[in-house]
Amino acid sequence: MGALLNAMMPSSGGLPDDVRSLLKRLKRYLRRDQLHRIRRAYEVGAAAHEGQTRKSGEPYITHPVAVAHILAEIGLDGEAIVAAILHDTLEDTPLSREEIESEFGRDVVELVDGVTKLDKVNFRDRQEATAESFRKMVMAMARDLRVILIKLADRLHNMRTLGSMAPESRRRIARETLEIYAPIAQRLGMNRFKAELQDLGFSALYPMRHRVIAEHIRQLQGNRKQAIERIEEAVSRRLKQEGIRHRVVSRVKSPYSIYQKMLKDRKPLSQVMDVYGVRVITDTSMHCYQALGAVHGLYKPVDGRFRDFVAIPKANGYQSLHTVLIGPFDAPIEIQIRTEDMNVVAERGVAAHWSYKTNGTGSNAQNRARDWLSGLVEAQARTGSSIEFVENVKVDLFPxxxxxxxxxxxxxxxxxxxxxxxxxxxxxxxxxxxxxxxxxxxxxxxxxxxxxxxxxxxxxxxxxxxPHPGWLEFVATSRARTAIRNHLKRLQHEDAVELGHRMLDRALSARGGSIELVPGPRLEQYLADLRFKRLEDLLSDIALGNRVAEQVAAQLLSDAPPAEDAVAHPVAVGERILITGRERGVVSFGQCCHPVPGDDIIGYLSAGKGVVVHQTVCRNMPEYRKAPERLVAIAWDRHVEGDFRVQLRIVVMNKPGVLAGVAAAIAAAGSNIAHVEYTERDLEAAVLLFTIEVRDRRHLAAVIRSVRHTEVVHSVQRAIG
Known part of the structure; x- marks a missing residue:
């Protein structure tokens, strides 16, 4: 096992109070041999973190012990407690994965590794490092749900002790907690964790707002304490009369939930009335519905505010009946009605009735969580960027x-x-x-x-x-967004390969060769030198403007190695590549000159964008001709599809109704208006710049004729950059 672990034997003396308290709590539900392993984990962890302190000045080991305490409160198993105590050792100490596995087993080291960040890898910035660490954690979560429980407990204790951090770090951690970890806790049904994470995050991010709302709540509690007590007594008395076994618990909503209600309803704090809630806990589902009828007979329900999450549970397994009643003083009171089992699941979610080795037969909350996680794993497999993956997960974490x-x-x-x-x-x-x-x-x-x-x-x-690119503008789920993006990327790759093939064929033909005449070993060596796995990757790179076809052709037909500074040979004008307008993602149209079918055009290879099409009379062409190797001889295919944007400069009389008249003339010619703006204006005349969509030059001419026949128009001409 190595000298390091041997050196981590405990010194003589008693255990710290926090460790004794932890073992005392664990003794209620763990076996003696498991308690010995947890004590050993503390000894190893304390020795590994020896000399390390937190920002507050406390010994670092107090943090993992506190995380273990939080998990003990929800009854997590011995392996998870051991992993919680050791969860920072791989990241912050010399202790190795092999040493942990040798001492505590494979399951424990997998849990520890699952919550370990990837800080030792070189990333471009903190955002990428955080995103990639999160992606790694999701993969570990899918294998073992306890990973996220340890991570949530770790985040909860960090939030409880956030005051010792620098202000900028506090805000960053608080925002991440509100955007990622609190929603994950809610998605897993762990409402107790969620509520505390939200309130701590809100307090750290907006301390003044939190303070004002908390003070408002305290004042309301003092003013309406008797009213709440009356409601509790009345509800309890009515349920007793109905013969329903129950207990009634009143609660006041948290500052964060009240703040969210203010934002949602666009109300000031003084107008947010329903800050109180009463929870009725019964013994059976049938009694839940009977209790609902009883409280509706006691106070008037608010129309449209009843939700039945017993018959149709939430995605995280949450079950309860929700209703809002008008209580004394005309104040709305939210009532939740559930059984004892439902209450445990509502508070603890996936941690309720914990049994981690279920072989698919665990609690409904756990099975639902596994289904959700498997969906995330499927999504991450289709997502290239870890930052994009995190954004997709945020979209999926709706409350x-x-x-x-x-x-x-x-x-x-x-x-x-x-x-x-x-x-x-x-x-x-x-x-x-x-x-x-x-x-x-x-x-x-x-x-x-x-x-x-x-x-x-x-x-x-x-x-x-x-799929259509416009679909991305209105879908709400990460599953749909990822699937659409992947389909579009696949189409773009196919079109890039096809266009790149045509560009390389043309360049090789200009030199008297073809791709078929390039010797197989030569082509394979060339691809290997450029680190391309397949010819398709090279062709796509050419179409996207990252590599010049003429340079590639010159290198393939010679024995010279690939080089970026190879001499380019201008292409004969007659050897044009035909475009149809359907080349998705690899052919775009210059916003400076807005070419349409029928115009004389030329292409310019722009790195990452592919071929950008310009009119040959575009004002930017003199600049582009300084790099002749990037010019691509292109022309319109006989069959061109789609609508193309073009700009019209229209001089009109400056009087009311002019804009509507011109727009009607454009619409009458079958064209859509994409944008319009006034560029000049005086007492007599105004100049309008319309961006419209046309099929080709003939369609454009028809639009111009239609506009010219409008009485308010002085002149109309195409605007060319």
């Missing part, structure tokens, strides 16, 4: 859900604001990819239609349909 039905009657949970297209991708990726329209409650609806609770949704598909 509210809508519940909709498939035509077969199955229930799907989606985040608030989800659309019919999100529903399609939730059913299956192929359903989303080929979606055309939807039927919501048997009525035709657009794919962008937002869904409400209880609706039945059916997706109409077609084999020829495929």
């Amino acid at each position: 509210d859900e809508v519940y909709v039905f498939t035509p077969r009657g199955d229930i799907l949970s989606l985040p608030r604001g989800a659309t019919a297209l999100d529903f399609a991708y939730a059913v299956h990726t192929s359903v989303g990819d080929h979606a055309v329209t939807a039927r919501v409650d048997r009525k035709l609806a657009a794919l962008r239609r937002r869904l409400d609770n209880g609706q039945t949704v059916e997706i109409v598909t077609a084999p020829s349909a495929q």
Whole structure:
């Protein structure tokens, strides 16, 4: 096991108070041999962290012991407690993975590794390092849910002791807690963790707002203490009369939840009335509904504020009946009704009734969490950037859900604001990819239609349909967003390969060769030198403007190694590449001159963008011709598809209704208006710059004729950069 662990034997003397307290709590539910392992973990951890202190000046080992305390409070198993005590050793001490595994076993070292950040890897910035560490943690979570429980406990104790950090660090950690860790706790049903993380994060990020709201709550509690006591007594008395076993607990909402309500309802603090809540805990589900009827008979319910999460649990397994009543003093009171088991799940989520080796037969909360995590793993496998993955996870961590039905009657949970297209991708990726329209409650609806609770949704598909870039503007779930992006990336790659092939073929042909005449070993060596796995990768790189086709052709037809400064040979004008406008992501159109089909054009290779098409009369062409190796001889194909943007400079009379008249003339010619602005204006005349969409030069001419016939127009001409 090595000298390091041997040197970590405990010195004589008693254990610190916090460790004795931890062992005392664990003694209630762990065996003696497990307690011995936890004590040994403390000895190893204390020795490994010897000499290290926290920002507060305390010995560092107090932090992992506090994390273990938090996990002991929710009854986590012995292996997780050991891992909690050792969770920072791989990151901050000389202790190795092999030494931990030798002493405590493979499961413990996997847990420790799962919560260890990737700080020792070189990243461009803190954001990338944090994102990649989070991606690593998600993968570990999918293997063992205890990873996230340890991480949440670690974050909770760090938030409790955040005061010793520098102000900028406090704000960064608080924002990350509110955006990532509190929503994860909620998604896992761990409401006790979520509530404390939110309030601590809110207090650190907005200390003044937190202080004002907390003081307001204290004043309300003092003023209405008797009213709350009256409500508790009245509810309890009525339930007793109905013969329902129960206990009643009153609560005051946290400053953070009140702050969120202020933002959502756009109300000042003085107008937020429902700050009180009463929780009724019964023994059976049937008694929950009976209790609901009893309290509705006691106080008047608020219309539209009843939610049944017993029959339809939330995605995190949460079950409860929610209703809002008008109590004494006309103040709204939120009532939650649930069983004892539901209450345990609501407080602890995946940690309730913990049994980590379930082989798929664990609690509903745990199984739901595993389903969610498997979805995240599937998403991360399709996402190239770790930062993009974190943003997708944020999108998926909505606090509210809508519940909709498939035509077969199955229930799907989606985040608030989800659309019919999100529903399609939730059913299956192929359903989303080929979606055309939807039927919501048997009525035709657009794919962008937002869904409400209880609706039945059916997706109409077609084999020829495929994702559109515009879909990214309205989908709400990370699953849909990732699937759409991947499909578009795949199409872009296919188009890039095709265009790159044409560009390289043309360059080789100009030198009297072809790709078929390049010897196989020569081509393989060339790809290896450039670290390309396949010829397709090279062709894509050419189309995206990262490599010049003429240089590649020169190098392939000679024995010279690949070089960026190879001499370029201008391409003959007659050897043009034909474009159709369908080349997604690899052909774009210059915003300076707005070329349309029928114009004389030339391409310019821009690194990362591919071929940017310009008119040959574009004002920027003299500058582009200084780099002839980047010019691409192109022309329009016979069959061109799509609409192309062009600008019109229109001089009009300066009087009311002019803009509407010109817009009507453009629409009458079958063109869409993308943008319009006034560029000049005086008492007599005004100059309007319209950006419109046309099919080709003939269509553009028709639009110009239509505009010229408008009485208020003095002149109209195409604006060319």
